[in-house]
Amino acid sequence: xxxxxxxxxxxxxxxxxxxxxxxxxxxxxxxxxxxxxxxxxxxxxxxxxxxxxxxxxxxxxxxxxxxxxxxxxxxxxxxxxxxxxxxxxxxxxxxxxxxxxxxxxxxxxxxxxxxxxxxxxxxxxxxxxxxxxxxxxxxxxxxxxxxxxxxxxxxxxxxxxxxxxxxxxxxxxxxxxxxxxxxxxxxxxxxxxxxxxxxxxxxxxxxxxxxxxxxxxxxxxxxxxxxxxxxxxxxxxxxxxxxxxxxxxxxxxxxxxxxxxxxxxxxxxxxxxxxxxxxxxxxxxxxxxxxxxxxxxxxxxxxxxxxxxxxxxxxxxxxxxxxxxxxxxxxxxxxxxxxxxxxxxxxxxxxxxxxxxxxxxxxxxxxxxxxxxxxxxxxxxxxxxxxxxxxxxxxxxxxxxxxxxxxxxxxxxxxxxxxxxxxxxxxxxxxxxxxxxxxxxxxxxxxxxxxxxxxxxxxxxxxxxxxxxxxxxxxxxxxxxxxxxxxxxxxxxxxxxxxxxxxxxxxxxxxxxxxxxxxxxxxxxxxxxxxxxxx
Amino acid sequence: xxxxxxxxxxxxxxxxxxxxxxxxxxxxxxxxxxxxxxxxxxxxxxxxxxxxxxxxxxxxxxxxxxxxxxxxxxxxxxxxxxxxxxxxxxxxxxxxxxxxxxxxxxxxxxxxxxxxxxxxxxxxxxxxxxxxxxxxxxxxxxxxxxxxxxxxxxxxxxxxxxxxxxxxxxxxxxxxxxxxxxxxxxxxxxxxxxxxxxxxxxxxxxxxxxxxxxxxxxxxxxxxxxxxxxxxxxxxxxxxxxxxxxxxxxxxxxxxxxxxxxxxxxxxxxxxxxxxxxxxxxxxxxxxxxxxxxxxxxxxxxxxxxxxxxxxxxxxxxxxxxxxxxxxxxxxxxxxxxxxxxxxxxxxxxxxxxxxxxxxxxxxxxxxxxxxxxxxxxxxxxxxxxxx
Numbered sequence: 001x002x003x004x005x006x007x008x009x010x011x012x013x014x015x016x017x018x019x020x021x022x023x024x025x026x027x028x029x030x031x032x033x034x035x036x037x038x039x040x041x042x043x044x045x046x047x048x049x050x051x052x053x054x055x056x057x058x059x060x061x062x063x064x065x066x067x068x069x070x071x072x073x074x075x076x077x078x079x080x081x082x083x084x085x086x087x088x089x090x091x092x093x094x095x096x097x098x099x100x101x102x103x104x105x106x107x108x109x110x111x112x113x114x115x116x117x118x119x120x121x122x123x124x125x126x127x128x129x130x131x132x133x134x135x136x137x138x139x140x141x142x143x144x145x146x147x148x149x150x151x152x153x154x155x156x157x158x159x160x161x162x163x164x165x166x167x168x169x170x171x172x173x174x175x176x177x178x179x180x181x182x183x184x185x186x187x188x189x190x191x192x193x194x195x196x197x198x199x200x201x202x203x204x205x206x207x208x209x210x211x212x213x214x215x216x217x218x219x220x221x222x223x224x225x226x227x228x229x230x231x232x233x234x235x236x237x238x239x240x241x242x243x244x245x246x247x248x249x250x251x252x253x254x255x256x257x258x259x260x261x262x263x264x265x266x267x268x269x270x271x272x273x274x275x276x277x278x279x280x281x282x283x284x285x286x287x288x289x290x291x292x293x294x295x296x297x298x299x300x301x302x303x304x305x306x307x308x309x310x311x312x313x314x315x316x317x318x319x320x321x322x323x324x325x326x327x328x329x330x331x332x333x334x335x336x337x338x339x340x341x342x343x344x345x346x347x348x349x350x351x352x353x354x355x356x357x358x359x360x361x362x363x364x365x366x367x368x369x370x371x372x373x374x375x376x377x378x379x380x381x382x383x384x385x386x387x388x389x390x391x392x393x394x395x396x397x398x399x400x401x402x403x404x405x406x407x408x409x410x411x412x413x414x415x416x417x418x419x420x421x422x423x424x425x426x427x428x429x430x431x432x433x434x435x436x437x438x439x440x441x442x443x444x445x446x447x448x449x450x451x452x453x454x455x456x457x458x459x460x461x462x463x464x465x466x467x468x469x470x471x472x473x474x475x476x477x478x479x480x481x482x483x484x485x486x487x488x489x490x491x492x493x494x495x496x497x498x499x500x501x502x503x504x505x506x507x508x509x510x511x512x513x514x515x516x517x518x519x520x521x522x523x524x525x526x527x528x529x530x531x532x533x534x535x
Numbered sequence: 536x537x538x539x540x541x542x543x544x545x546x547x548x549x550x551x552x553x554x555x556x557x558x559x560x561x562x563x564x565x566x567x568x569x570x571x572x573x574x575x576x577x578x579x580x581x582x583x584x585x586x587x588x589x590x591x592x593x594x595x596x597x598x599x600x601x602x603x604x605x606x607x608x609x610x611x612x613x614x615x616x617x618x619x620x621x622x623x624x625x626x627x628x629x630x631x632x633x634x635x636x637x638x639x640x641x642x643x644x645x646x647x648x649x650x651x652x653x654x655x656x657x658x659x660x661x662x663x664x665x666x667x668x669x670x671x672x673x674x675x676x677x678x679x680x681x682x683x684x685x686x687x688x689x690x691x692x693x694x695x696x697x698x699x700x701x702x703x704x705x706x707x708x709x710x711x712x713x714x715x716x717x718x719x720x721x722x723x724x725x726x727x728x729x730x731x732x733x734x735x736x737x738x739x740x741x742x743x744x745x746x747x748x749x750x751x752x753x754x755x756x757x758x759x760x761x762x763x764x765x766x767x768x769x770x771x772x773x774x775x776x777x778x779x780x781x782x783x784x785x786x787x788x789x790x791x792x793x794x795x796x797x798x799x800x801x802x803x804x805x806x807x808x809x810x811x812x813x814x815x816x817x818x819x820x821x822x823x824x825x826x827x828x829x830x831x832x833x834x835x836x837x838x839x840x841x842x843x844x845x846x847x848x849x850x851x852x853x854x855x856x857x858x859x860x861x862x863x864x865x866x867x868x869x870x871x872x873x874x875x876x877x878x879x880x881x882x883x884x885x886x887x888x889x890x891x892x893x894x895x896x897x898x899x900x901x902x903x904x905x906x907x908x909x910x911x912x913x914x915x916x917x918x919x920x921x922x923x
Contacts, residue, residue, distance in 0.1 A: 203844075205845060208845025210795060210796070210846055211850050215851075230881055234881070344732075345732055347732055395732060399707075400742055401710045404714075404715065404719060404743055407718065512725060528723075530740070533732075
């Protein structure tokens with residue numbers, strides 16, 4: 001009997017063990033699920049909401065922060081992503097969407113110079129003013145931040161492209177894909193007229209290669225430095241040969257006769273590759289997702305990259321077929337994004353500082369152009385990154401020159417009493433900064449004017465400003481900037497709570513301000529605190 | 536959350552107090568030789584050396600550059616083999632006075648042809664496969680600090696990067712002395728920096744405050760500084776230098792020399808500005824009685840491809856020529872021009888001298904730094920190019 005029982009009891013013990021294990025597993029899983037649901041469903045609170053919006057928008061109002069504070073982190077991120085748009089809402093200048101050929105062979109030297117001035121000075125400034133206006137007024141700052149992120153990634157400068165409408169078109173294209181598909185965006189970029197001019201792609205012909213785009217598409221747009229050989233560059237240049245522009249239409253044009261359709265060896269693969277094939281090859285490389293996610297990490301999380309986490313999120317990026325939204329969702333819901341030691345560690349870009357301050361304090365801006373010029377003085381010229389690598393950003397935004405210029409700008413924003421501006425009426429103040437927006441603006445415009453004709457030359461102070469340009473300056477100077485202090489402070493009915501002011505305005509506790517006051521001087525002191533430079 | 540809690544939540548383990556530089560600087564031996572000034576001129580985007588110091592007598596030159604070529608009758612002949620680009624005509628008096636040296640064939644092994652990586656290599660004096668975060672001047676000043684009385688160890692003119700001064704303890708960037716003095720009143724270095732970014736900001740506030748107390752710009756210049764950007768940068772640099780004790784090094788820059796297309800006009804224009812600006816350095820230094828204590832050096836990330844491309848330009852290349860100017864510079868052609876016929880497989884020149892030998896010359900022969908320091912800063916032994 002015992003011999004027959006033994007296997008039976010062993011069997012039962014086995015069955016019991018299996019059942020026990022299943023129950024235990026189910027318990028663990030359900031508890032973990034419950035925990036996840038609980039932590040996801042809980043309202044994240046003011047500090048978390050401020051952190052999320054501080055990183056993904058241009059400074060948030062107390063009411064916006066309060067609304068997001070009621071959501072869970074996941075719900076808040078989903079809400080942010082759901083609100084993004086694919087087109088700008090601020091009306092573009094009339095010339096922007098109506099391409100016409102700017103430079104023609106039969107032009108005289110004078111006509112050429114006039115066209116140059118129109119494109120780079122007048123339209124260049126209008127273009128910068130338009131994007132500034134869009135950023136100031138958009139209901140979805142995250143869209144503009146991502147558009148700016150891609151402008152910095154696929155850096156293209158009007159100084160070389162010259163034709164303003166092509167810069168506008170590229171900007172619209174980047175916004176179209178800013179939170180869409182990276183692969184599709186990369187394909188568009190490789191055929192984008194402004195990019196074809198900027199990186200000399202239009203000059204890249206069979207037997208007479210120009211390697212500029214070939215190198216940068218790998219080094220800066222996809223793989224990162226060191227993941228390809230000099231041989232790959234030469235072969236990629238051959239593959240993109242004949243990708244050109246029709247200057248009459250302002251469109252991409254494939255010139256078959258200039259295309260080298262011979263066999264190439266790229267990343268060790270052999271084939272009669274063309275430019276489209278190269279994009280496909282680049283998207284197949286694992287490095288591409290890691291490189292892009294690494295840049296997103298530095299933009300949104302921390303200056304120090306966590307390789308494991310970037311690898312994990314890069315997999316989300318690849319698995320989704322390079323969809324940007326799920327990737328950003330994974331990034332913004334990573335533990336690292338919310339970690340206490342990653343808060344208030346990123347330096348605001350000039351755009352974030354200027355646009356953020358104007359939005360934060362609800363300045364009424366009649367003419368955004370002077371602010372585009374100020375951003376340029378602070379080191380971020382929209383449509384004019386310093387080179388194809390874009391703005392290096394991070395701590396390099398701040399050196400003694402730019403830090404002092406930032407503080408000077410912020411100081412003047414709230415120094416209504418000392419400006420002696422006659423327009424001051426009640427709590428509302430006119431803030432024409434004669435120093436920053438007058439003389440220096442004119443000089444900045446002169447620099448804009450000459451930047452393309454003689455890169456680096458500066459006609460400032462030599463009285464060569466054309467009549468048109470002076471007219472433009474005077475016209476723009478009519479703009480006034482109003483800070484309605486009474487209505488702004490009305491957001492803070494409970495003045496006894498000294499912390500709520502800095503908690504809205506700063507990413508962390510002030511470093512220098514000790515006394516928090518609900519008046520103009522108090523706000524100015526907070527804006528001049530080193531913490532105001534961080535996000 | 537209370538402020539206190541927020542602080543501890545931030546994991547405030549760093550408790551650095553930012554103090555004005557005069558108090559916070561570590562002790563290291565000062566060196567009076569830093570009174571001799573170094574002016575670095577970066578030719579951003581990489582200047583084409585082949586059309587700057589033209590080997591006009593070499594038949595290979597015309598073959599490499601059938602159209603992007605300086606015609607023989609336009610070259611300003613220095614010797615029977617080499618001559619200057621005609622836009623450098625304002626420099627001829629310096630050449631004739633023996634105050635100008637051409638440093639030929641500069642490069643480094645396993646050249647990197649990316650602008651960004653290669654200028655990083657030059658700025659940090661690193662090997663091709665070595666990544667350093669401090670500029671070569673930053674490392675120099677960390678080893679042997681300039682006198683504290685200097686308003687800064689080094690000044691980068693403009694708003695851009697600090698280049699060879701990157702991560703230096705006392706490096707300043709100044710776009711214009713007037714604006715700097717006006718705005719420096721807002722600088723305030725006090726407070727507790729509990730993360731790296733705040734530390735960076737408070738250090739800048741301290742540097743700015745200290746420098747503004749030292750800076751007293753000269754207003755009665757007789758020198759006519761050119762109106763273009765580089766000329767105005769030189770003016771700012773010389774304003775800084777004219778301050779009581781000055782600085783050890785200033786960096787200015789001009790660009791863009793990245794002439795992938797339409798090179799002839801662009802380079803002509805930029806070299807003219809360069810030449811006018813060097814003349815302004817000489818005049819202003821003489822006005823300050825410091826020309827014999829001034830060394831100006833050009834540099835850039837690489838030269839350009841031997842053969843011109845099909846767009847009337849040149850692509851990224853390797854070996855290149857740079858120039859040194861100064862009242863005590865040993866003028867002439869230094870080193871050996873790279874061969875125009877023995878090219879690498881990808882059509883590039885082979886360098887004849889390591890760029891770090893230029894830095895070694897500055898450190899050892901200009902600033903009299905001990906050999907051990909020079910070798911540790913440059914990460915190896917490099918000979919001098921005998922231009923000072």
